[in-house]
Amino acid sequence: MAVPLAFFALFFAYPVVAIVGRGLKSGGSWQFGRIGEVLGDPDIGGVLWFTTWQAVASTALTLLLALPAAYVFARFDFPGKQLLRAVVTVPFVLPTVVVGSAFLAVLGRGGLLDELWGVRLDTSVWAILLAHVFFNYAVVVRTVGGLWSQLDPRQEEAARVLGAGRFAAWRRVTLPALAPSVAAAALMVFLFTFTSFGVVQILGGPSFSTLEVEIYRQTAQFLDLPTAAVLTLVQFAAVGAILALHAWTVRRRESALRLVDPARTARRPRGAGQWALLGGVLATVLVLILLPLAVLIERSFDGPDGYGFRYYRALQSADGGGGTFLVPPLEAVWNSLQYAIVATLIALAVGGLAAAALTRRAGRLVRGFDALLMLPLGVSAVTVGFGFLITLNQPPLDLRTSWILVPLAQALVGVPFVVRTMLPVLRAVDGRLREAAAVLGASPLRAWREVDLPMVRRALLVAAGFAFAVSLGEFGATVFIARPDNPTLPVAVARLLGRAGDLNYGQAMALSTILMVVCAVSLLVLERIRPDRSVSGEF
Amino acid sequence: MSTIKRYAATAIAAALGVSALAACGGTDSGDSAKKGDGAGSKTVTLVSHDSFDVSPAVLKAFTQATGYTVKVLKSGDAGAALNQEILTKGSPRGDVFFGVDNTLLSRALDNGLFQSYEAKGLDRIPADLQLDKGEHRVTPVDTGDICVNYDKKYFADKKLAPPKTLDDLAEPAYKDLLVVEDAATSSPGLGFLLATAGQYGDDGWQGYWQKLKDNGVKVVDGWEQAYNEEFSGSAGGKKAKADRPLVVSYASSPPVEVLYADPRPTEAPTGVATGTCFRQIEFAGLLDGAKNAAGGKALLDFLIGKQFQEDLPLKMFVNPAVKDTKLPEVYAKFGEKADKPLTVDPKKITEKREQWVKSWSSLVKK
Numbered sequence: 050m051a052v053p054l055a056f057f058a059l060f061f062a063y064p065v066v067a068i069v070g071r072g073l074k075s076g077g078s079w080q081f082g083r084i085g086e087v088l089g090d091p092d093i094g095g096v097l098w099f100t101t102w103q104a105v106a107s108t109a110l111t112l113l114l115a116l117p118a119a120y121v122f123a124r125f126d127f128p129g130k131q132l133l134r135a136v137v138t139v140p141f142v143l144p145t146v147v148v149g150s151a152f153l154a155v156l157g158r159g160g161l162l163d164e165l166w167g168v169r170l171d172t173s174v175w176a177i178l179l180a181h182v183f184f185n186y187a188v189v190v191r192t193v194g195g196l197w198s199q200l201d202p203r204q205e206e207a208a209r210v211l212g213a214g215r216f217a218a219w220r221r222v223t224l225p226a227l228a229p230s231v232a233a234a235a236l237m238v239f240l241f242t243f244t245s246f247g248v249v250q251i252l253g254g255p256s257f258s259t260l261e262v263e264i265y266r267q268t269a270q271f272l273d274l275p276t277a278a279v280l281t282l283v284q285f286a287a288v289g290a291i292l293a294l295h296a297w298t299v300r301r302r303e304s305a306l307r308l309v310d311p312a313r314t315a316r317r318p319r320g321a322g323q324w325a326l327l328g329g330v331l332a333t334v335l336v337l338i339l340l341p342l343a344v345l346i347e348r349s350f351d352g353p354d355g356y357g358f359r360y361y362r363a364l365q366s367a368d369g370g371g372g373t374f375l376v377p378p379l380e381a382v383w384n385s386l387q388y389a390i391v392a393t394l395i396a397l398a399v400g401g402l403a404a405a406a407l408t409r410r411a412g413r414l415v416r417g418f419d420a421l422l423m424l425p426l427g428v429s430a431v432t433v434g435f436g437f438l439i440t441l442n443q444p445p446l447d448l449r450t451s452w453i454l455v456p457l458a459q460a461l462v463g464v465p466f467v468v469r470t471m472l473p474v475l476r477a478v479d480g481r482l483r484e485a486a487a488v489l490g491a492s493p494l495r496a497w498r499e500v501d502l503p504m505v506r507r508a509l510l511v512a513a514g515f516a517f518a519v520s521l522g523e524f525g526a527t528v529f530i531a532r533p534d535n536p537t538l539p540v541a542v543a544r545l546l547g548r549a550g551d552l553n554y555g556q557a558m559a560l561s562t563i564l565m566v567v568c569a570v571s572l573l574v575l576e577r578i579r580p581d582r583s584v585s586g587e588f
Numbered sequence: 589m590s591t592i593k594r595y596a597a598t599a600i601a602a603a604l605g606v607s608a609l610a611a612c613g614g615t616d617s618g619d620s621a622k623k624g625d626g627a628g629s630k631t632v633t634l635v636s637h638d639s640f641d642v643s644p645a646v647l648k649a650f651t652q653a654t655g656y657t658v659k660v661l662k663s664g665d666a667g668a669a670l671n672q673e674i675l676t677k678g679s680p681r682g683d684v685f686f687g688v689d690n691t692l693l694s695r696a697l698d699n700g701l702f703q704s705y706e707a708k709g710l711d712r713i714p715a716d717l718q719l720d721k722g723e724h725r726v727t728p729v730d731t732g733d734i735c736v737n738y739d740k741k742y743f744a745d746k747k748l749a750p751p752k753t754l755d756d757l758a759e760p761a762y763k764d765l766l767v768v769e770d771a772a773t774s775s776p777g778l779g780f781l782l783a784t785a786g787q788y789g790d791d792g793w794q795g796y797w798q799k800l801k802d803n804g805v806k807v808v809d810g811w812e813q814a815y816n817e818e819f820s821g822s823a824g825g826k827k828a829k830a831d832r833p834l835v836v837s838y839a840s841s842p843p844v845e846v847l848y849a850d851p852r853p854t855e856a857p858t859g860v861a862t863g864t865c866f867r868q869i870e871f872a873g874l875l876d877g878a879k880n881a882a883g884g885k886a887l888l889d890f891l892i893g894k895q896f897q898e899d900l901p902l903k904m905f906v907n908p909a910v911k912d913t914k915l916p917e918v919y920a921k922f923g924e925k926a927d928k929p930l931t932v933d934p935k936k937i938t939e940k941r942e943q944w945v946k947s948w949s950s951l952v953k954k
Contacts, residue, residue: 071675153817153828250809256953269668270773271942272675272695348827359850438672442679449681450633450661544638546812549841550848551823554816 053403053422053464056395059446060457061425064436065281071439072278080275087279093263097283100243100259103174107181107242108235114182114333115189116231121330122190123197125323126315135572137338138187142568144524144539145184145247147561151341152180152252176252181245183337185238192234193227200226202314232298240291244284244427247524260284264429281432288427292420342565349558353551360555378556381541382563385521388452388537392459392520393513399460400467400512405501407468408475422468425461433458455537459523463516470515474508475501514575518568538564632656632883633682635875637669640686641903642896650890656883666775667692674699678877683884686729686872686891690931691778693719693726693871694938702726702873703881707888712910717869719934726871729891730906733839733926734779735865736766737858739821742833751834753863754787757800764804766834767818770953772945774810775868780836781948782937783866786930790940797951806832807952815841821858823849839865840905843922847902856922865926870906 073080087093122134140148156176200223208218246261258266260280267277318327352359364379400422407419425433437458441448448454478501486496524539536544538560545557634640640662647658661682663669670692673685677699688696696702702725710718710727717728736757738750751757757766769777784793808814816824819835822845842856872891874884890896897908901919908915915923 149813251813253809256807266773269664269671272671351827353849353851363850435672435675438676438681442676449676450659546816546824547639548848549815549822549837549844551845552848552850554822554824554827 053399053406054418056399057421060437061428061433061461064440065428065432066436067440068274068432068436069278069281072274072276072281075275083275084279084282087276088283093276093280096258096260096263099257100261103177103181103249103257103259104239104243104245107178107185107245108239110178111182111185111189111238111242112231112235114337115186116193117326118186118330118334119190119194119197121327122194124202124315125318125327127317127327131577132573133334134190135569135575136342137190137334138572139342139565139569140183140338141185141187142518142522142572143561143565144522144542145251147345147539147542147564148180148183148341149247149251151345151561152176152183155336155341155344156252174253174257177245177249177257179337180248180252181238181242183341184248185241186334186338188237188241189234192237193230196230197223197227198314200314229298233295236291236295236298240288240295240427243287243291244429246430260287261429265431268431268435277432281429284427284429288424289420291427292423295423296420345558345565346562349555349562352555360552360559363552363556364559378541378545378560381536381538381560382567384535385538385564386567388456388459389517389520391453392456392463392523393517395456395460396463396467396516396520397509397513400464400516401471401509403464404468404471404475405497407472408478419468419472423465426465430458433461452535456520459520460516462523463519466515466519467512470512471505471508474505478504511575514571518571521564521568521571538567629880629883630655630657631659632684632880632887633659633661634887635661635663635669635673635680635682635685637666637687638662638664639666639904643899643903646895646899649895650887654883654886654890656880656886658887670696673701673875677701680875680877683875683878683880684872684887684891685875686870688726688871688873689775690719690867690869690871690934691775691782691937691941693934696873697725698938701876703876703878705874705885705888707885707892709889709892709910712912713892714909714911717909719869719871726873727888727892728869728909729872730870730900730904730909732868732870732906733865733929734776734783734836734868735839735926736780736861737819737821737835737837737841738861739819739825739833740855740857740859742820750859751861751864753861754784754796756861757805757834757864758796758803760803762803762834764806765832766800766803766836767806767808767814767832768836769811769814770807770809771948776811776814776836776838778941778945779866779868780864781944782932783864783930785940785944786866786932793944794947794951797948801952805952811837821845834861838905839926840901840907840919840923842924843919844905846922847918852918860924860926862924862927865929867926867929867931869909 073083118137122130153176156179205218205222208222209215213221243259244261245259246265249257249259249262260283264277264280264284267273267280318324349360350356350358403418403422407415437454438449441454448457482500483496486500487493491499522539523537524543542557542560542564545553545560640660642660651657659682663672666687666689670685670688673680674695685701688701697720704724705727706724707727710724713728715721717731719728720726736751740750743750748761751759751762756762768780771777771781781793784796787793788796806818808818814835815822815837817828818830818832819825819837820830820833821835822830824830839860839862842858842860845858846852846856872888874881874888878884892910894910894913897910897913898916900906900908901923902916905919
């Protein structure tokens, strides 16, 4: 417990508290009056209102579109199911810089909707809502679908044998078992959309602003730290409330459910209704997720003289027609992989230890710690990044110009995923096995190696895969942190998009495609090594 | 207290352990992995924004001439990079900061970010660029013009003359054609707002923007969206089937369109409305608290030296500050000169900026 606590204290709590403190303190005295002042500003009020209602609407829309998919993925067998499950998860780990442009291609002018029905949704709130569905679809499919696939269908059948109607059986048997995981998924989606940054900036146009966007503007553009500090506190309070609710639903879910092997519950769809459902879900996935991704890929091949690998070839040379980087852009792939590997190691070490500590102990304090570990998901990257700058500036911890800062920041986001994946599996390990090992003379380390490790190895791999994918796509924190001149993939894409010219644009699309493929492959590998009894992993 | 220390020690140990692991795994993300900053006076660190760029050969020449190796740190866009410097004032990450422009200059100077140093060769830079002439806290390195660009093909097809001046943009002939960036978040957006303020003055610019609004101006968040998604003349815009033939961009965008096209066209696909330009001047300065002040001074001399100045146009697509610097052919041929670039006094910008942006936002965005 000491290591994860120290990690969070040093690399999260301390920087965040310091930057917020800097904002609220002026001339040595606290300026709590600012809180009222900022909150009373009608513009800020508008931002708060928009942040909340778009998050509610996004969550509702995501549930509406993704719950049928959760059912289909859980209960039906169809060719390409594993591939599809990996692909719907790709958006979740893609940086918004990449997706924004792909999404505009479908929703914007000349996009598919425009050509078919003359509907254009760019810079409307619909673009934001649909993009949020695009990003968070996998959260619902994986969280709810994961559990659903392990619920024994015979329980429902038993209820029907006992005379319950189809709906009543579902409502009485399946729904109660499912409800906590639906709630948990909904809260995660709410959390992600409440703190949405890139989607709102790119697709919403300048007239929409969330709390997170406003914190960025106040900090990075205006250097108005007091206002940023107050907004950070507001976001903290909101995220804290969401996480408390989330922790509560997770606890409720841990009530004993009889779970079975998902392979036994899925079968081929039967009857027109089930085929129609499957078709509907596949169509939604096609339009909402595959199409934007496909547009991205198409543009990466679409050169001035027909389709080809021109942009991919350009990525290999430092001066692809003029030179935007000191190194070939393709080296960004290698940079990204290196950072992601280190970040994954840190996240596994910290998250694994935290999960182990959470398994061994119980009580209110430990549960609070559980929620605390989730906090980085809901705190603005610019706050953390600027906090790093003003806190990690004293030797021996002057890490501001060190490369390690990038993986550290990425690991902060990876840890919650590790904890959430490991925790249920670790909790399922029978404590008596450890005791038996100890009685037989094994040291705690040996007991862990011989008892826990073999059982959680696959969960560990899954967790590693998630942390890796998230680190690979992380953009927000990375971009604010000083680094030597070796850009990560998302940063390289953003830089290429920041320049005029055909070759730059094409290379940005090609790099995005590479990022997508790397993400998809790591997720596919994940699918393969998924623990067979993975007890409803969260993501 | 002791527990905090213990936690800190644990975390350092963890970080070091990870670094060791990384080294074993062959992960070496550059020389900084081995050296902390200030490890020796042979390294000089340049902090800049994401658009900073230089040819490796030019940096090598600097090392050969002075013995200093340059380490470059890029941190976000111009505004964010400067604000990070202000936050870390006194214990800066580097020795020299490059990339504060005239719209942000007063913020940097008021915060006492820089030490005084008169770079060698300053006399070859025109006086009107030397905005801190008395004290030499900053050195002008380059200039760039923010101008409305137009899609040549669109105007040729429509047999319509492209606009030349700010007044033209409000004409009915150009209704629904212009896309601009948000002045609150984007530096070309702010530059364009300042151009109008420079042209029409404190009392006039709002009336002008009302006309632009009535003429169907579209506002998007940043340059990337405006140029790559909305502007029909750019490579990205063509693929996105963009329908706005006028965009706020840079006077140097047309040569970029030529340079980054393969094969290179004989004529740039876009042009510049030369009467709409706002002049940006970019400065560099020696940071207060720089660990390698001697190296920093050498670097500042180098930034306005011949090699770096000649390298600028095709790396960052800006004009050299030093008079009579030889321009690369493609830049000279396809670039256009602003008629009379508009500008606003940096002090006035600092004073009015927030107020202007606020009233601009409530006028245009709603």
